[in-house]
Amino acid sequence: MMNDDLGTWRRTHYTNMITPNLDGAKVTLFGWVQEIRDLGNLIFVNLRDKEGVIQITVTTKNTDAEVFEKIRKLAREFVIGVNGLVKKRDEAPRGVEILPQEIKILALANHPLPLDPTGRVPAEIDVRLDARILDLRCPESQAIFKIRHEIVSTTRRVLSETGHLEIHTPRIIAAAAEGGASLFPVEYFEETAYLAQSPELYKEELISVFEKVYEIGGFFRAEESHTRRHLNEFISVDVEEAFVNVNDVMRLQEELIFHILKDIKNKCSLQLDTLGVKIPTIELPLKRYTYSQVIDQLKNNDFKIEWGEDLSTPACRVLGDIHHKEFYFIDEWPTKTRPFYIKPRSDKNELCEAFDFMYEWIEITSGGSRVDDPNQLINRLREQGLNPENFDFHLKTYYYGMPPHAGWGMGLDRLVMAILDRDNIRDVVLFPRDRVRLKP
Amino acid sequence: MMNDDLGTWRRTHYTNMITPNLDGAKVTLFGWVQEIRDLGNLIFVNLRDKEGVIQITVTTKNTDAEVFEKIRKLAREFVIGVNGLVKKRDEAPRGVEILPQEIKILALANHPLPLDPTGRVPAEIDVRLDARILDLRCPESQAIFKIRHEIVSTTRRVLSETGHLEIHTPRIIAAAAEGGASLFPVEYFEETAYLAQSPELYKEELISVFEKVYEIGGFFRAEESHTRRHLNEFISVDVEEAFVNVNDVMRLQEELIFHILKDIKNKCSLQLDTLGVKIPTIELPLKRYTYSQVIDQLKNNDFKIEWGEDLSTPACRVLGDIHHKEFYFIDEWPTKTRPFYIKPRSDKNELCEAFDFMYEWIEITSGGSRVDDPNQLINRLREQGLNPENFDFHLKTYYYGMPPHAGWGMGLDRLVMAILDRDNIRDVVLFPRDRVRLKP
Numbered sequence: 005m006m007n008d009d010l011g012t013w014r015r016t017h018y019t020n021m022i023t024p025n026l027d028g029a030k031v032t033l034f035g036w037v038q039e040i041r042d043l044g045n046l047i048f049v050n051l052r053d054k055e056g057v058i059q060i061t062v063t064t065k066n067t068d069a070e071v072f073e074k075i076r077k078l079a080r081e082f083v084i085g086v087n088g089l090v091k092k093r094d095e096a097p098r099g100v101e102i103l104p105q106e107i108k109i110l111a112l113a114n115h116p117l118p119l120d121p122t123g124r125v126p127a128e129i130d131v132r133l134d135a136r137i138l139d140l141r142c143p144e145s146q147a148i149f150k151i152r153h154e155i156v157s158t159t160r161r162v163l164s165e166t167g168h169l170e171i172h173t174p175r176i177i178a179a180a181a182e183g184g185a186s187l188f189p190v191e192y193f194e195e196t197a198y199l200a201q202s203p204e205l206y207k208e209e210l211i212s213v214f215e216k217v218y219e220i221g222g223f224f225r226a227e228e229s230h231t232r233r234h235l236n237e238f239i240s241v242d243v244e245e246a247f248v249n250v251n252d253v254m255r256l257q258e259e260l261i262f263h264i265l266k267d268i269k270n271k272c273s274l275q276l277d278t279l280g281v282k283i284p285t286i287e288l289p290l291k292r293y294t295y296s297q298v299i300d301q302l303k304n305n306d307f308k309i310e311w312g313e314d315l316s317t318p319a320c321r322v323l324g325d326i327h328h329k330e331f332y333f334i335d336e337w338p339t340k341t342r343p344f345y346i347k348p349r350s351d352k353n354e355l356c357e358a359f360d361f362m363y364e365w366i367e368i369t370s371g372g373s374r375v376d377d378p379n380q381l382i383n384r385l386r387e388q389g390l391n392p393e394n395f396d397f398h399l400k401t402y403y404y405g406m407p408p409h410a411g412w413g414m415g416l417d418r419l420v421m422a423i424l425d426r427d428n429i430r431d432v433v434l435f436p437r438d439r440v441r442l443k444p
Numbered sequence: 445m446m447n448d449d450l451g452t453w454r455r456t457h458y459t460n461m462i463t464p465n466l467d468g469a470k471v472t473l474f475g476w477v478q479e480i481r482d483l484g485n486l487i488f489v490n491l492r493d494k495e496g497v498i499q500i501t502v503t504t505k506n507t508d509a510e511v512f513e514k515i516r517k518l519a520r521e522f523v524i525g526v527n528g529l530v531k532k533r534d535e536a537p538r539g540v541e542i543l544p545q546e547i548k549i550l551a552l553a554n555h556p557l558p559l560d561p562t563g564r565v566p567a568e569i570d571v572r573l574d575a576r577i578l579d580l581r582c583p584e585s586q587a588i589f590k591i592r593h594e595i596v597s598t599t600r601r602v603l604s605e606t607g608h609l610e611i612h613t614p615r616i617i618a619a620a621a622e623g624g625a626s627l628f629p630v631e632y633f634e635e636t637a638y639l640a641q642s643p644e645l646y647k648e649e650l651i652s653v654f655e656k657v658y659e660i661g662g663f664f665r666a667e668e669s670h671t672r673r674h675l676n677e678f679i680s681v682d683v684e685e686a687f688v689n690v691n692d693v694m695r696l697q698e699e700l701i702f703h704i705l706k707d708i709k710n711k712c713s714l715q716l717d718t719l720g721v722k723i724p725t726i727e728l729p730l731k732r733y734t735y736s737q738v739i740d741q742l743k744n745n746d747f748k749i750e751w752g753e754d755l756s757t758p759a760c761r762v763l764g765d766i767h768h769k770e771f772y773f774i775d776e777w778p779t780k781t782r783p784f785y786i787k788p789r790s791d792k793n794e795l796c797e798a799f800d801f802m803y804e805w806i807e808i809t810s811g812g813s814r815v816d817d818p819n820q821l822i823n824r825l826r827e828q829g830l831n832p833e834n835f836d837f838h839l840k841t842y843y844y845g846m847p848p849h850a851g852w853g854m855g856l857d858r859l860v861m862a863i864l865d866r867d868n869i870r871d872v873v874l875f876p877r878d879r880v881r882l883k884p
Contacts, residue, residue: 010848112845114843169589172874199616214580222661407551
């Protein structure tokens, strides 16, 4: 069977625009065959496009014989175009149906399909990811990626309105930004280069030019860990700002989350319903717990931990139980647990001006005031066993007039996962990359 | 000399907000020392922030002795905070000046600086890139990156308003998308992976889910060529759409360029003045020349070229002279000159439904209708010497219901370069990566 050409046909409506008010209108629709019920002289086809589903009703009586035969040949996930009339009919799913006058079969689908794209037959995550394109057609995936789109839009709107310049920093870097661990090597002509883990050093340098910057883009960590919340390629929202400190950028973070939750509540109620997610109501300022308070919370819950230790995944799990449905900050971290570019407190060197932004057990954002004095930066590098010579290009910029500054990096995938209450970060990423997965 | 702490000081105004109307107001400003004129009992300091420059006037008479001594210590590019009074004064550069009451020296700068950050002393591109952070502080660079920000914003707004979903496709890929050439290998745990050259195959697959998608992000080409318009890491604007053909996506391209030019004319007049750029007025539809017409144009200009050849750089240079200050399309390309995923014309197989979008001699965008039939795709792969087995994951999706579709990829850096009439693409990229440059 040869496919039909698109020719001059162009869509006039999406399925969700077809309402009983359009009774009698002639429309052109495109989409995928979601379902077919063939009752002999009567065939119902559910046509799905990116906005929804509409019923096409075909009878031998009111449909041209050629069109009828063509519709009889359809199978699920075939791609079709329909020219037809809108008909108000109370018995139809949405009180309306399409009576087709012409039909084009634009593409076929081979059966059996490796996955049920309606999502009604549950499948393991690896089966789903192997046939990701079918998996993404299920209503839950469609909802997730529409909400993700809105989250990114709101993020950019807020950061743009607060005067942050969008930047594009390089992904191929000559040396290790945050220490040599966890980097993917790249063969860059005759040299070995690396994939950037974050735009940290570049964005810090750039606030000495543009004062307020942000970047949303992919970064890479060669971590061996294979968990439900780690990916080796991830999207990061990075913000950096001159003439402010940790408290200012924590306020920006909470304002951002406030707007994100508000916008998706307003714009994505259908999608939230599909996912069965209720967005928590938050009030600003969000709760701030010091690291020491959090250690006490853990100890009070019989979790064994000493002051000075970083928070392990089991520790975070306990915190998740304590802070159920809560967005919150942890600040005043021990200096030793944080990277070299985080500023120690001037009154108490063992603590630093860092924060984590959390939802339940998930760390979404890390940030803080940055070291802005070159000598302190050199000392901090040495303390962490790093060689300042490897940071020559970065250190140079500290002698050109480097203002006090602060910023953060937010894991976009983590945020979407948290807000939408997904168990696995792979649910919210189109084509995840992990320890064992490079395809599709 | 110890730097001062930011403490509780926070900016109340940017320099461009200081007008004679504010006479008598108390303000807090932050920025860099652009220039100092020390006349003994009178010192003028030009303070620069991201929005402009303001004069600070200090006299022994009206300034506290300690503040006066501190100001005497300043040098260019020192970072300072000023608490002071706005004073209307007709003789001052903008009819207004700041009388400082308190001053903080927040960071020093070592002299001599490797580059003059006012941009008044011209420097070679390599000197500029080696001290990029200083180079970016000159008015031209500031203007370029503000305009670039607006170009990206408008692009997202237009694509979002036309119903395109923002996607994030992987940068680490298992196999070569558009053929094996020009890929950077990545050591991905035990495997060799590659850096993506484009989101081409992913975005094509994704229109069979979301119908209209776009992505703005960095991609990588391991090309040896070291020219003024090539970079090995570049930002691409990628669009893909179901149920449309080459003509539809050419219309989207010209509407986008129309809105971009309109927006930067409206929002960036100051920056355009700084660059001495006059934005050309365009009328839609833009001119479309067929490949054959362009070959004739070249021949008529005594340029030696045969039908079927791709357009070389010298050929494009001649086209640039013919199409001075013109945005235009070249379509109806020979099938052999285009990648395997471009659809040949059904009536004339040797031609294909491809276009290039040009400004003068610069190719900004390439696109076209895509092959949507799996058998044709397999044939096209074989014709170009590619092994269909290496495209197994991609080909699979063609059996799940793949609609007719079309799209394009626009080089963002090229576009900014073209609109702002820059000779070298490195001018419009923060930290360019090329054959010889991996730093900073």
